[in-house]
Amino acid sequence: MTTIEHTDGAPAPTADAGGEGESPWMRRLPWISGPVMLLVLLGGWQFAVSVVGVSEFILPAPGAVAGALGTLLASEDIWGHVGITLFEVLAGFGIALVVGVAVGAVLGRIAWLQRAVQPALVALQVVPKVAFVPIFVIWFGFGPTSKIIMAALLAFFPIMLNVMLGVRSVDRGHRDVMRGLGAGRWATFRNMELPTTLPYVFTGAEVAIVFSVIGAIVGEYLGGSEGLGFLVVSSLNALDAPRLFAVIVLLAVLGSLLYVAVTTVKKLVIPWHDSVRTGV
């Protein structure tokens, strides 16, 4: 018969570990795993280049990319491009968040409306946006507006659907409480549906932030002469593979940072939810 004493340093027992907060070890993990994963990635990459012999015009060596990244970061206008893309992503994401939560909350509550407009929303999503670039340009000009719309369009759907799921996952007992208190629509939303839905909103937002990056970049492919998407295409067309991959690295970093920002906000906003307490 052994006597156990759980002290702070030891890994927490798995039973109810969620309720007991996370060990400092867990909290530090990403700072260890991140670099490790990076090293593995770089190793595999270097292996592909030097052993498998993938052409450097398709996959340049990590060293060449690092050099190009250095050049890129040293140039003055890179921050302008990053700024433009960041602005488009954030604006698109913001619009998608607001509209997605509003539409999702309304459709989640009003089933007949949801049935009525769902097909249109889906069609809106799958329609290839290339076809509408001239319309966008005529209506919104060459500026960032059309890219913002693109980002917002891609980001909107996951948020909306998750909010709908969230609004419908409201506990029946909780709903009874609010109805019993005669709470109005707004109070019900504010005190019950929103908190219930927030974990869903955040999952939607995690998907959406990633898709807004994709949307903004694709928007930049299709038109305009600014932003990281533009740099991708111009590097690609100039057959400048190291620069291309340097931009890709920048994009990956940007996307990951935005994603981490969303999960960080999640941790602050919904500390009570299991999805927060058991990790990211």
Place this chain on the structure above:
Amino acid sequence: MTTIEHTDGAPAPTADAGGEGESPWMRRLPWISGPVMLLVLLGGWQFAVSVVGVSEFILPAPGAVAGALGTLLASEDIWGHVGITLFEVLAGFGIALVVGVAVGAVLGRIAWLQRAVQPALVALQVVPKVAFVPIFVIWFGFGPTSKIIMAALLAFFPIMLNVMLGVRSVDRGHRDVMRGLGAGRWATFRNMELPTTLPYVFTGAEVAIVFSVIGAIVGEYLGGSEGLGFLVVSSLNALDAPRLFAVIVLLAVLGSLLYVAVTTVKKLVIPWHDSVRTGV
């Protein structure tokens, strides 16, 4: 004092209406709202063309598009293109579903692993796939494989994140039951996590099916000479606006049908969940 008798025809009272099934009126609604919405859309479209005077090269008149659609559908090889795209979408979606559920379930349970690999997964998402087309070609040839991968990549993320949310939303009481019964990992997954997670999986799948369509089409833009995405590009190159919009209509229909298929499966698989009983 009035005495109320709720008969079948009358709209169900809102209180606990969810528990009492949906009225036949609700069930028929999409068949009414769909055509109505379509008429509104067509009206607005025609209005834009004939009154606002949007150029027919930007937005051809509905009649012209209908004509082009007729021609398109009459041609023999259109079904080949539709079939190819459908195959790519379904294959990509299927892969994303299986991998997304598996990865989401594992990462949802093993927090340290999730923290470790999350950054890589996000980076994978935001990286522009255009850059990898030549690598895809080298590794997978010119066939549909690269489009399937594209579809799967876009579809994977929403499924995975939703499954992660689902696994973490498992009721603590339910988890206690399974642990108390000494259930193994698989039995726990099968009897508790999967049913809990299914509504989340379906929300992820609803997002994902739409994104697989986008992924497959983008894949077809970037290379290949088959599928609806290719038809979009070839119509663009031929400056054939009516045909372009006819293909877009086809795509919208295809996407909506696939979406409806997913929600139908949802209704069959998780009849107990509120998100099913209150609509969709």
Place this chain on the structure above:
Amino acid sequence: GAGDTTDDGRQRMTFLNILPLESLSYSAELIADTKGFFAARGLDVTFETTQGSAPAIQTVLAGSAEITRIGDIETMIAAGKRGAPLVAVGEAIHRGTLRMVSARDDAITEAGQFRGKLVGTPSEGGTSSITLDLVAGSAGVPPAEVRRQVVGLAPGVFDLLTTGRIDAYIVSLDTSVQLQRTRPEAVVYDPNSAISAGAQVYATSRATAQDPAEQDKLRRYMAAIDDAVRFIAADQATGFQATMASISSKYQVPALGDPETAREALRGYVASYTGGETSVGISPQRWERTYQEIAGIGQLPPGLDPAQWLVAGIAPTGTVTR
């Protein structure tokens, strides 16, 4: 698929088209296929599409396809600036097929007029943009003074012109013909009047060009193209009846839906086929001139030997007459 052969002993090879194949730009390939010129030379050619020339170059360099047809400008930049082992082995379209379209009320008919204009390009940093630099450069306009904007390619882009969003935009030969017919207000500027760059060359990787077996396939490929080019040029007399019929027998080319426009475009292509010293060969002098032009605007380092990027002896010699 190098080295593979079909059941009837024809060798398989892959050609990369950077636009959808079903366009008149690929008439030579389509005729070589439908008229059996490839088969007659013992080839079974597969056409694969990549979106744009950069992936095509990468794919050829990787050995996943034997040959592609891209602009001479891209070829030189890839080889000269990036050091890519890419070589040109032949040239069917000797005159540039890019055109600048403007609207009648602010027509652009000379290179010098591009100064200060906003020009739409189909894609950023590619041939079209450099062609524009060359054109502007030919009139002493520095590239920085021609503003540009990616507008992509869609039927509605012309309306960006008419609404004043852009002053001109760059299109392909077919598109310009079509625009002239459908949009009376379209004014087309032909850059060939100002520059010699812009030809379309058949490019492959140096490794492929040096492998004797591959060389043999390339030679036969170019011979079949030579046949096709001659066929089309000869067909001009009959109004391209045979050409159009042959292509339509297997391919659904949207442009053929309007035979008048198609004939007009084909006439343009034939002019381009016959615009060189030989039928499908590359003129070293013009190649050198093109290099000088590109180096002149700083897109290529000076002092290189462009002949390094040429492999002679693959394209048949001989001229076409119209």
Place this chain on the structure above:
Amino acid sequence: MRTGAPMSQETLVHHTDAGPQRDRGTAGAGGRAVGLRVSGVDKVYPTRRGEVHALSGIDLEIGVGEFVSLVGRSGCGKTTLLRVLSGLLAPTAGAVEAGGRSAWVNGRRDDAVFAEFGLVFQEANLFPWFTVVDNVALPLKLRGVAKAERRARAAELCATVGLVGFEDSYPRELSGGMRQRAAIARALACDPSVLLMDEPFGALDAMTRDRMNLELQRIHADSGATVVFVTHSINEAVFLADRIVLLTPRPGRIRSITPVTLPRPRSVEVEATAEFGELVVGLRRELDEED
């Protein structure tokens, strides 16, 4: 409603010892103004396996300020009747009235009718995103009471139900009984004129329960609220109620209504009196007869 009217003891005796069907039909409010009235209420739950007839022909009048207990076997329809009374569940047939106003108009609930209701459910139904004090203060928040004020009032209520020291805990950090007590505090927060409670003390130990019973009696006396109280403890029902409504299952019908005329305020000692004992034994016998 906040009249503070003293409890009147002259409630009519509706209960006789005759056959089990006695007293059905009309069940008066015992001479008071009618606070809640259900008449001819039927409730049928449609399920996949056919209909479940949960309530049948329920007629009941509850006076203003009256304390009515609902007792009956598990599954007999107590919760269903309480939900119908609270307007959370539309009856399949019949009418529900509160304060003289009809609760259902064209199949829609008239929310104004239920504005002054306080509900305690069989489950605690606390919001996991609020602390205990915020959960308790929720009804005040909905009424626009300022933050400091409502927190002060909620803290008082936490003390009433014995949750001192747990005001800032989250519900998941409470024991089952503590959660239920927090739910009771929430129901009391806005001084409801009608209090509907579904087995509120089911999860409490005898001591805590006795204390809560006394507290509830005091609240009822002070506020003059109408209370409908579902319980599975006959002792508790007798101790608290002016009248005890006994339901029989499948479908739920009112079997009898027993007035309790024990003088108020009642102390724990009342349980030792003969009258109390007789009432308990009588009700228990009635329940046992059902089999």
Place this chain on the structure above:
Amino acid sequence: MRTGAPMSQETLVHHTDAGPQRDRGTAGAGGRAVGLRVSGVDKVYPTRRGEVHALSGIDLEIGVGEFVSLVGRSGCGKTTLLRVLSGLLAPTAGAVEAGGRSAWVNGRRDDAVFAEFGLVFQEANLFPWFTVVDNVALPLKLRGVAKAERRARAAELCATVGLVGFEDSYPRELSGGMRQRAAIARALACDPSVLLMDEPFGALDAMTRDRMNLELQRIHADSGATVVFVTHSINEAVFLADRIVLLTPRPGRIRSITPVTLPRPRSVEVEATAEFGELVVGLRRELDEED
């Protein structure tokens, strides 16, 4: 475990009337083989507001086949102790043993130790995606029993707990008490050798409760299972238990352990005996003293 050993009545009397601290420290299993043992168990819940010391220095031995009731005030740590016994909660300090095997090895639960446990929680915790019969049959499903067989066994158990006719209902179509009964049936499904029940009859009316008590006594006698039974009803505790463990709150400690030597099987009439009354009064007094 399925020995069907008759209940032995020679359990040692640990309870004396001396001061409140008596009997702490060792609490023997009463001469039986030890089925469950906790020694020196402490449980501290870390919360945002600091630590909550829920259990402190708990030593308890429970014999094989013994029936132990846990009583105490709401929030005193009954559920926490039961969760520690069931291996669902790791103690902050101390050891837990079942069937002679240590439950926690290097901070990981040894699942094999708990394989034959049946648990009833304070909430029903039924799975909403399964019907009642599938919920009840779940433990059998996990043990690989064939579908037809496990459904038959589950239907039997539904009858035992009085849910005939509701086998194919979904949990949301049940009343609160019916849900709890389904949870009890589920716990019994795999003939557990150790049965841990957290206020299982809290939501039941007296009649149903009496019937369930008798049923549980029968099951205990037939199966020889070890039972730990949390209740807030002292009557129920005395009626069912071989020993009654009384916990005091903040932090939860064992205040006393009272053996019950009433002969078995016990019928409802036993509640009228003097011995029963004395035990109840004694325990109630002890609980009351806490204040």
